[in-house]
Amino acid sequence: MAGHRQSKKRRHITWAVAGAAVVAGAGIAAQTSMAATAWPAQKTFTGRAFDTCAAPSKAAMKAWHTGFYGAAAVYVGGRNRGCAQSNLTADWVRYVSGMGWKLIPLYVGAQPPCQSGANPEKITASTAASLGAKDAADAVAKASALGMKAGSPVYLDMEPYDITNTACNDAVLTYVRAFDKGLRAKTYRSGYYGFTSSSAKAIATAKDKTDLPGNLWYALWDKQNTTTADWPWGATQFTNHSRGHQYLVNSKETYGGVTLTVDRDAWDAPVAITG
Numbered sequence: 542m543a544g545h546r547q548s549k550k551r552r553h554i555t556w557a558v559a560g561a562a563v564v565a566g567a568g569i570a571a572q573t574s575m576a577a578t579a580w581p582a583q584k585t586f587t588g589r590a591f592d593t594c595a596a597p598s599k600a601a602m603k604a605w606h607t608g609f610y611g612a613a614a615v616y617v618g619g620r621n622r623g624c625a626q627s628n629l630t631a632d633w634v635r636y637v638s639g640m641g642w643k644l645i646p647l648y649v650g651a652q653p654p655c656q657s658g659a660n661p662e663k664i665t666a667s668t669a670a671s672l673g674a675k676d677a678a679d680a681v682a683k684a685s686a687l688g689m690k691a692g693s694p695v696y697l698d699m700e701p702y703d704i705t706n707t708a709c710n711d712a713v714l715t716y717v718r719a720f721d722k723g724l725r726a727k728t729y730r731s732g733y734y735g736f737t738s739s740s741a742k743a744i745a746t747a748k749d750k751t752d753l754p755g756n757l758w759y760a761l762w763d764k765q766n767t768t769t770a771d772w773p774w775g776a777t778q779f780t781n782h783s784r785g786h787q788y789l790v791n792s793k794e795t796y797g798g799v800t801l802t803v804d805r806d807a808w809d810a811p812v813a814i815t816g
Contacts, residue, residue: 580692580728581690581691581692581728581814582692583692583730583782583811584643584692584693584811584812584813584814585782585809585810585811585812586611586612586643586808586809586810586812587782587808587809588610588611588612588808589609589610589611589612589766589805589806589807589808590610590611590612590613590614590643590645590785590805590806590807590808591610591612591613591614591801591803591804591805591806592613592614592645592647592787592803592804592806593613593614593801593802593803593804594616594623594624595616595624595625595626595627595628595629596613596615596616596626596628596629596633597613597628597799597801598628599628599633599636599637600799601799601801602636602637602640602642603640603797604796604797604798604799605796605797605799605801606640606641606642606797607796607797609796611641611642611643611808612642612643612644612645612806612808612812613637613642613643613644613645614644614645614646614647614696614806615629615644615645615646615647616629616647616648616649616698617629617646617647617648617680617683617684617687617689617695618648618649618679618680618683618684619648619649619650619662619676619679619680619698620649620650620651620660620661620662621649621650621651621652621660621661621662621698622648622649623649629687630687631686631687631688634687634688634689634813634815635688635815635816638688638815638816639816643812643813644689644812644813644815645694645696645785645806645808645812645813646680646684646687646689646693646694646695646696646813647695647696647698647734648676648679648680648683648684648695648696648697648698649698650662650672650673650676650680650697650698650716650720651663651664651672651673651676651716652664652699652700652702653699653700653702653709653712653713653740654666654708654709654712655702655703655706655708655709656700656701656702662676664712664713664715664716665712666708666711666712666715669712669713669715669716669719670715670716670718670719671719672716672719673715673716673717673718673719673720673721673722673723674719674720674722674723676720676723677719677720677721677722677723677724677726677727678723678727680695680697680720680723680724680729681695681723681724681727681729684729684813688815688816689813689814689815690813690814690815691727691728691729691814692728692729692730692814693729693730693811693812693813693814693815694729694730694731694732694756694810694811694812694813695724695729695730695731695732696732696733696734696756696758696785697717697720697721697731697732697733697734697754698734698735699713699717699733699734699735699740700735700736700740701735701736701738701739701740702739702740703739704739704740704742704743710743713740713743714743714744714747714753717733717744717752717753717754718751718752718753719752721752721753721754722752730755730756730811731753731754731755731756732754732755732756732757732758732810732811733753733754733756733757733758734758734759734760734785734787735757735758735759735760736759736760736761737759737760737761737773741757741758741759741760742773744757745757745759745773745774745778745779746774755779755783756779756783756784756785756810756811757778757779757783757784757785758784758785758786758787758806758810759772759773759784759785759786759787760787761773761786761787761788762787762788762789762790763788764788764789765786765788765807766786766788766805766807767786767788767807768784768785768786768807768808768809768810769784771786772784782809782810782811783809783810783811784809784810785806785807785808785809785810786806786807786808787804787805787806788805788806788807789804789805790804790805791804792804792805
């Protein structure tokens with residue numbers, strides 16, 4: 542994500558600030574506590590995934606369906622989403638899902654108050670809770686309109702920030718908690734994308750785990766296709782199919798005669814329920 546919702550210039554500025562089986566997933570009890578209805582079984586994908594700024598065309602997705610990648614992340618919404626999504630429609634979701642692709646919904650909501658760069662939507666201490674609730678409702682509406690059903694995850698994209706800034710970090714955690722509560726109230730699973738040096742670390746090391754995401758997608762660009770060998774926090778955290786790892790960025794690759802520049806992900810976590 543940093544490179545997908547920002548220009549290359551803004552990406553480097555942001556970094557500088559920071560210094561398929563259906564199974565029951567981890568954290569289900571916590572994630573269902575706000576829901577009024579029974580939860581659909583979690584749809585889990587384990588294998589390689591990719592993410593790229595704009596959803597590729599149907600033809601590109603067909604060409605890339607070689608077996609190397611099994612899942613693709615797509616930006617379903619958020620005021621800070623960087624690319625137009627001319628391909629990303631309910632018809633596109635049906636088509637690629639029918640081919641066997643698993644989809645990972647991403648939402649680029651409000652960003653930290655202490656983060657460098659201008660963002661269309663930023664968290665403040667006074668608006669954190671209301672923004673989180675509003676963005677959760679929007680995320681569910683956007684995912685649902687694309688055919689991603691209840692029980693699907695939505696991964697909130699939080700870019701790097703100074704987590705030692707207590708006021709800033711508290712505002713972010715308030716926003717994330719409100720966002721996750723809003724998802725769960727609509728029976729959507731909570732997920733979170735962030736950096737091991739900052740935004741993901743804030744979630745993984747928070748003393749109070751109340752209403753924090755049940756699934757963590759961590760950015761650690763060490764080129765290791767794993768969700769375990771380089772996991773930087775406690776071995777008992779985010780277990781039972783609750784981890785994704787973005788391990789390589791800006792990889793130019795060609796399959797079926799179609800070339801795309803993507804980020805690579807090792808995946809062992811929930812994906813969208815479609816069809």
